[in-house]
Amino acid sequence: MEERELADKIAYFKRLSTIQAEENGDDAYDEEEKAHRERCKTFHNATSTSNRAKSPARSVTGSQKAGTASQPLPHPDGSQSSDDLEIIKVTPLNPSSRLGAAGIADKTPNFDEEIVPESAGPDPKPAHSFLHPLLRPRMTRQTSSLTLDNSPSTSTAKRKKQARLKLLPENQQVFRGLRFYYIPNDDANGVRAAQITKARERGATWVRTLKEATHVIVDIGLTYQDIKSDLISDSSSAEKVIVNANYPIDCGIHRVILDPNQEKYVRNLRVADTPPVPSPSSLPASAQASNNLLEIKGKQHKRPRKDQESPPRTQSDYGEPLQNNTQSLAPVTTIAAASVDDELSQYISLVQGNSLYLEMPLGEEEEDSAHSEATQDDEAETGSESSEDESSRKKKRKTGDKIQLGQEDTTWQDNFACMKGGTREGTVDNPNAATIELLQSMVDMYEHQDAWRCKSYRRAITALRQQTRKITTAKEAMKLPGIGKSLAAKIEEIAAEGRLRKLEHAQQRPENKILNLFLKVYGVGISQANKWVSQGYRTLEDLQEKAKLSTNQRIGIEHFEDLNERIPRWEVEALAAVIREAAGCIDASVEFIIGGSYRRGSDSSGDIDLIITKKGTRSPQDLLPFLEKLIKRLTNDGFLTAALASFSENTNKGHGSKWHGCCVLPETAFPKDKGKYRPIWRRIDLLLVPETEFGAALIYFTGNDIFNRSIRLLASKKGLRLNQRGLFKDVLRGKKGVTYTEGDLLEGRDEKRIFELLGVKWREPHERWC
DNA sequence: GGGCAGTACTG
DNA sequence: CAGTAC
DNA sequence: GCCC
Numbered sequence: 024m025e026e027r028e029l030a031d032k033i034a035y036f037k038r039l040s041t042i043q044a045e046e047n048g049d050d051a052y053d054e055e056e057k058a059h060r061e062r063c064k065t066f067h068n069a070t071s072t073s074n075r076a077k078s079p080a081r082s083v084t085g086s087q088k089a090g091t092a093s094q095p096l097p098h099p100d101g102s103q104s105s106d107d108l109e110i111i112k113v114t115p116l117n118p119s120s121r122l123g124a125a126g127i128a129d130k131t132p133n134f135d136e137e138i139v140p141e142s143a144g145p146d147p148k149p150a151h152s153f154l155h156p157l158l159r160p161r162m163t164r165q166t167s168s169l170t171l172d173n174s175p176s177t178s179t180a181k182r183k184k185q186a187r188l189k190l191l192p193e194n195q196q197v198f199r200g201l202r203f204y205y206i207p208n209d210d211a212n213g214v215r216a217a218q219i220t221k222a223r224e225r226g227a228t229w230v231r232t233l234k235e236a237t238h239v240i241v242d243i244g245l246t247y248q249d250i251k252s253d254l255i256s257d258s259s260s261a262e263k264v265i266v267n268a269n270y271p272i273d274c275g276i277h278r279v280i281l282d283p284n285q286e287k288y289v290r291n292l293r294v295a296d297t298p299p300v301p302s303p304s305s306l307p308a309s310a311q312a313s314n315n316l317l318e319i320k321g322k323q324h325k326r327p328r329k330d331q332e333s334p335p336r337t338q339s340d341y342g343e344p345l346q347n348n349t350q351s352l353a354p355v356t357t358i359a360a361a362s363v364d365d366e367l368s369q370y371i372s373l374v375q376g377n378s379l380y381l382e383m384p385l386g387e388e389e390e391d392s393a394h395s396e397a398t399q400d401d402e403a404e405t406g407s408e409s410s411e412d413e414s415s416r417k418k419k420r421k422t423g424d425k426i427q428l429g430q431e432d433t434t435w436q437d438n439f440a441c442m443k444g445g446t447r448e449g450t451v452d453n454p455n456a457a458t459i460e461l462l463q464s465m466v467d468m469y470e471h472q473d474a475w476r477c478k479s480y481r482r483a484i485t486a487l488r489q490q491t492r493k494i495t496t497a498k499e500a501m502k503l504p505g506i507g508k509s510l511a512a513k514i515e516e517i518a519a520e521g522r523l524r525k526l527e528h529a530q531q532r533p534e535n536k537i538l539n540l541f542l543k544v545y546g547v548g549i550s551q552a553n554k555w556v557s558q559g560y561r562t563l564e565d566l567q568e569k570a571k572l573s574t575n576q577r578i579g580i581e582h583f584e585d586l587n588e589r590i591p592r593w594e595v596e597a598l599a600a601v602i603r604e605a606a607g608c609i610d611a612s613v614e615f616i617i618g619g620s621y622r623r624g625s626d627s628s629g630d631i632d633l634i635i636t637k638k639g640t641r642s643p644q645d646l647l648p649f650l651e652k653l654i655k656r657l658t659n660d661g662f663l664t665a666a667l668a669s670f671s672e673n674t675n676k677g678h679g680s681k682w683h684g685c686c687v688l689p690e691t692a693f694p695k696d697k698g699k700y701r702p703i704w705r706r707i708d709l710l711l712v713p714e715t716e717f718g719a720a721l722i723y724f725t726g727n728d729i730f731n732r733s734i735r736l737l738a739s740k741k742g743l744r745l746n747q748r749g750l751f752k753d754v755l756r757g758k759k760g761v762t763y764t765e766g767d768l769l770e771g772r773d774e775k776r777i778f779e780l781l782g783v784k785w786r787e788p789h790e791r792w793c
Numbered sequence: 794g795g796g797c798a799g800t801a802c803t804g
Numbered sequence: 805c806a807g808t809a810c
Numbered sequence: 811g812c813c814c
Contacts, residue, residue, distance in 0.1 A: 465811095469811090473811080474797085475796090475797060475811060475812085476811040476812090477811080478797070478811075478812085479797095479811030479812050479813095480811065481811095482811085482812075483811080483812090504812095504813095505811090505812065505813090506811095506812080507811070507812050507813080508812095509811065509812085510811065510812080545808095545809085546803090546807095546808065546809085547808085548807055548808050548809085549807090549808095550806080550807060550808085551807075551808090573803075573804075574803090574804095575803080575808090619810095630810095632810085667802095667803095667809090668801080668802050668803070668808095668809080669802085670801090670802085680801085681801070681802085681810090683802085683809080683810085708809095708810075723799095723800095723810085724810085726810090728798095728810080731798070731799090731810095732797090732798050732799085733798090734798090735798045735799065736797085736798065738798090739798075739799095744798095744799085745798085745799085746798085746799055746800065747799085747800070747801095747810095748800095
């Protein structure tokens with residue numbers, strides 16, 4: 024969540040110096056980029072030390088030891104990973120990463136003016152390389168097994184054939200994270216052996232037992248009768264994707280995860296009475312009830328409408344997920360088939376602006392609807408469009424003006440870019456790379472200024488990224504979802520002239536650079552920044568001396584550098600430890616959980632989000648006395664150095680109170696192996712969360728922001744409402760979606776339960792980079 | 794022309 | 805209430 | 811910015 028901002032700020036700062044020094048800044052870029060990537064790539068298990076059971080402990084089990092030539096790899100657990108992979112089919116574009124070129128300069132409210140074609144920006148380093156496969160998230164609870172998927176390297180010796188396996192380039196590893204179980208599950212047959220190899224090259228893991236599989240690949244010619252006995256042995260088989268051997272082949276061809284429900288892939292593998300999907304009846308009453316409401320509510324809302332059309336899902340979807348994550352504790356075993364897309368993915372797309380959906384969320388009721396639809400389209404189309412936009416795209420297609428611009432090279436896994444954090448992942452080798460690059464600069468420019476516009480740009484970028492052909496004309500561009508007249512024109516301009524005048528103008532303007540600088544000060548938004556710029560202030564010093572600043576802004580300026588610096592993971596832990604220690608003296612039963620990007624596994628964070636909770640509490644109020652003491656104590660210790668926002672006695676109406684401020688790691692807590700100590704001010708947020716709201720708060724404070732918005736949007740669509748306190752139903756919304764009533768609390772305590780109720784597959788924190 | 798997540802704190 | 809932050 |  025905070026990462027972007029900070030990153031930007033940081034980068035900005037760096038650039039700033041550069042610029043100042045040499046008047047022509049356009050590097051610094053690199054650094055920032057690097058930093059950004061750096062910070063995003065990791066993801067160790069982020070659980071905080073004091074974590075509650077929730078976060079999965081993930082010990083790395085040696086995992087794969089087996090794996091010999093003809094033996095599938097031992098299941099690397101990672102169960103979820105596969106899910107995620109599928110689930111996250113969205114690409115994250117990470118905004119900040121690119122701050123660079125446009126970076127500093129930008130944010131021009133007024134473009135058009137002089138033009139100084141500044142370079143188009145540095146060139147990003149090969150994004151992909153920066154994320155080693157091992158680093159990718161895919162592990163999950165229990166064993167993390169590096170799922171190195173097929174990567175032989177992982178498990179040491181052994182594995183002959185496997186060792187020889189050559190993974191295809193990342194962008195072709197459409198099966199990364201998926202676990203295939205074949206029937207028969209051996210490579211005795213030459214054809215099958217080849218298929219298995221192919222699948223593994225594309226990232227799949229060949230597992231030896233049905234149980235650990237996400238996909239069951241049935242030899243051509245076998246029928247349900249033939250595989251029935253196999254399936255029965257595993258109760259979770261109903262959740263797996265069961266397809267014939269043509270499926271992985273086609274996916275490979277199209278480099279995308281196709282809808283496994285297409286008739287040609289399941290022919291003879293299902294029986295009429297074989298419920299492919301769990302029945303909704305298994306849902307908790309509450310969920311069901313809300314479901315029903317939905318139908319109606321959905322129609323009342325406009326927002327939902329758009330989504331509703333997309334996937335023809337209905338109640339059945341609610342059922343699906345439930346089975347997976349049944350109880351919070353239940354580890355992975357129950358994770359559903361990876362291919363069952365979850366709606367959340369769609370929303371993530373929607374929210375961040377893209378899509379990548381195949382025909383649809385498979386695995387659910389679409390058995391029928393989606394299915395038939397999918398089969399109608401020829402596969403090529405399905406494949407390529409798969410990642411397109413949800414509803415919009417559909418609509419277009421229906422109206423016939425949708426074109427097929429080739430299949431995206433970026434497969435669903437590219438969506439994981441979000442997890443990698445690099446914005447330009449996949450951009451490099453994309454035919455539209457140049458266009459994307461410039462549009463990204465526009466995004467950077469508009470950041471803070473116009474969030475909506477920004478979102479539109481991002482969406483366009485995603486759409487472009489998914490094309491395998493270069494989009495050169497406005498007409499072509501217009502056919503892509505999320506690209507309208509304005510963007511189409513820009514795209515054409517870029518394609519034709521290799522540059523975007525509007526952007527160049529903007530970047531040149533000093534006002535933009537200044538504006539950008541001001542925007543990086545904590546407590547300064549577009550409004551204030553604009554005022555200052557128009558008042559003639561040009562530097563932070565100007566502000567300090569002449570402008571009237573709020574308390575927070577003053578702090579923001581005085582500690583501009585510190586506050587815009589990333590916080591290494593170890594320091595986050597060290598800071599938390601200091602707090603825990605102090606807290607222990609006040610109330611040992613209070614628990615702390617580090618949220619934010621730390622919880623998502625980031626190796627550096629923009630700030631520290633510390634969730635404070637305690638068993639038996641029902642309201643943040645219950646924790647207030649504790650927090651007050653804690654703050655007093657830490658302030659006295661010199662640990663807390665400033666208060667930016669706290670709970671005001673009056674404002675707080677029984678809700679989540681929080682405390683935002685700054686802190687500094689004391690030298691005594693500074694690890695000797697980290698070099699020389701230097702006190703750096705860090706942003707810290709202390710959040711009071713009663714046990715009853717713990718789950719909802721955890722979701723919120725874990726983020727990332729796109730993820731949060733997506734899941735909220737999804738909730739909203741279902742007539743539910745999700746906020747940091749809980750998931751509510753029967754929310755009455757007025758005209759403009761104004762909430763009239765809070766609705767009844769469905770769940771607030773259990774993070775997983777909330778996912779379930781929303782019909783969303785569980786995602787580990789590290790899988791929430793969108 | 795409204796919506797694009799939904800809320801808390803500041804001044 | 806607008807602005808800002810999360 | 812785009813979409814409804």
